[in-house]
Amino acid sequence: MATQQLGHKNRHSKPKPRQVNPITAAIQSWIATTLPSTESETQDSRNENLLSTAPKRFTIYEPLALLPTGSFTSETWASVLQTCDEAACNSLWQSILKEISKTGQGKVTHLAVNEGIPLHKDGEDAENVRRSPSGLRMLFGDFGPARVGEQPKGSDFEDAFWVGTKQNGILQTWAPRWTMFSRGNVKEKARVLGFNRPPAGREDVWAVDLYAGIGYFVFSYAALGMRVLCWEINPWSVEGLRRGAEANKWSVKVIQGEDLALPMKTLLAGGEKIIVFLESNERASKRIAEAQSAGLASNISHVNCGFLPTSEPVWESAWEITRLAPEAWLHLHDNVGVADIENRRAAIQATFTTWAAAASGGRGGSRVPSVEHVEQVKTFAPGVWHCVFDVCITGGSISNNGT
Known part of the structure; x- marks a missing residue:
């Protein structure tokens, strides 16, 4: 009886007022x-x-x-x-x-107000390769100095306005006046976290990010237990990466200025989890070859190529720097028309197969590339998807116990 009365009361209770936006x-x-x-x-x-x-x-x-x-x-x-x-x-x-x-x-x-990332610099024809958010419309609050030099100083970083967020349990930080943040990458970052962790005690497994930004994918690889080599040309992004790494309690070293002239053996000797080079990724292949000739960074198991509309200019470098790994995954970001995804996949497969054949003198060789998966991350424009092509390469020249 009491239950019936309670139910009767609930049926006639006033609904909660709708919350106003x-x-x-x-x-x-x-x-x-x-x-x-x-x-x-x-x-x-x-x-x-x-x-x-x-x-x-x-x-x-x-x-x-x-x-x-x-x-x-x-x-x-x-x-x-x-x-x-x-x-x-x-x-x-x-x-x-x-x-x-x-x-x-x-x-x-x-x-x-988020007004997007312009493709070109303000008033110029030059491409906005640093992805500076010059369209950000600031309505209220002190966002820090409006002008700094091409190479900001430590005081510029201290005076800037910094924000942060947590995605997949990982903290990230950036200066919104100077650096973009792509919220839509959260799904892809989670997918990266789903790859296998290196076996316990293995500190010789590396990842490389050729477009590091503020550490979007760098931090996912670090969370998997890998050491990460990364390249980024925007000093504001590098500072955000550095701050974010420290917030997540990962050791980090920024290589810039005169230190860029030091040998790789010296630069990698500190054992930091994340090493970021403030320079063009055009130097990455040569630097990694130098490290590998010294017996370092041989087992590169992941290379992230996260640049849009296409990261194709670095794909051959990604192929080269993983030549020693027994198994390597390349994550190739590309904008593709929805009707062209399978054709693009076939074209990428053909390109890597050609490189494999050339490396073995046309005999087929021991390295075998395969486009294992295409991830459709998010729509970039009507009928265009931001895709990630996962290329798995097996048959590198070091053993699974190699260094």
Whole structure:
């Protein structure tokens, strides 16, 4: 009987009020307290339009709240914000930050709009190879100095604004004014973590990342227990990688400046988990060959080639630097039309088969490459996928017990 009464009570209990979107709540409050009034009919239409065109989503990278591309750019918003003074605008941004902080996902003090990564440098035809986020629209908060030299100093790094997040249990950090962060890579980073760990006690298994960035895939290999050699040309990304490695309690060494002239035997002698070279990856093949001639970094079991729209310029280097490993995996990132994925896979297979034949004087040779898998990471554009082609190469010249 008591159960029936309880059920009867539950059937007639009031539903919980629907939670208001924090950005919507902030805008409603701002409209009521700060935005100047207009004629009644015009004001109602304006306010309704402001709410309907405002962003509803946000991403938190503590202490930054990042809004989606195009936020607050509708005709109504552009008109209203243009007529508001700085204090009124800041009141809006602070109200949004306050409401987002109430969601319990983290305290945020800075607000920006993610306008994507431009393909070219501002006002130039040159490619934006460093992937600097010059389109970032900063709305509120001190994001650090707006200008630094091509080669930033330690004081520049200290004065910059840094944010962080955790994905797959791994911490990453970056300066959003100077460095991109690709949230969509989380699935691919988790997939890398699914590869086999080196046997316990084996410290001779290496990974190489030829486009290290802030450590997207570098950290996955480090978490698997490998030592990692990596290359990156953006000093801000390298600093983010260094800070992130330390946050995860991995030893790290940055090779730059005059140290780049030192022999590889000296550079690798410290035993650090992660060694990052602040230079073009065009030097990677020669450096690794030097290390291998000294009996170091022979067993390179993974090479990540994570550059879009294609990482093809480094594929032959990836093939060469894994020549000694008994088994090596190359992860080749490429943008491919959805209808062309299988053709691209066949073309990659043919390319590596040709290199294998050439290396053995046309006799077929002992190294056998095979495109084992194609991972469709995420859509890059309509009808275009960011793919990763996994090439497994067996038959290297060192034994499984080799160094």
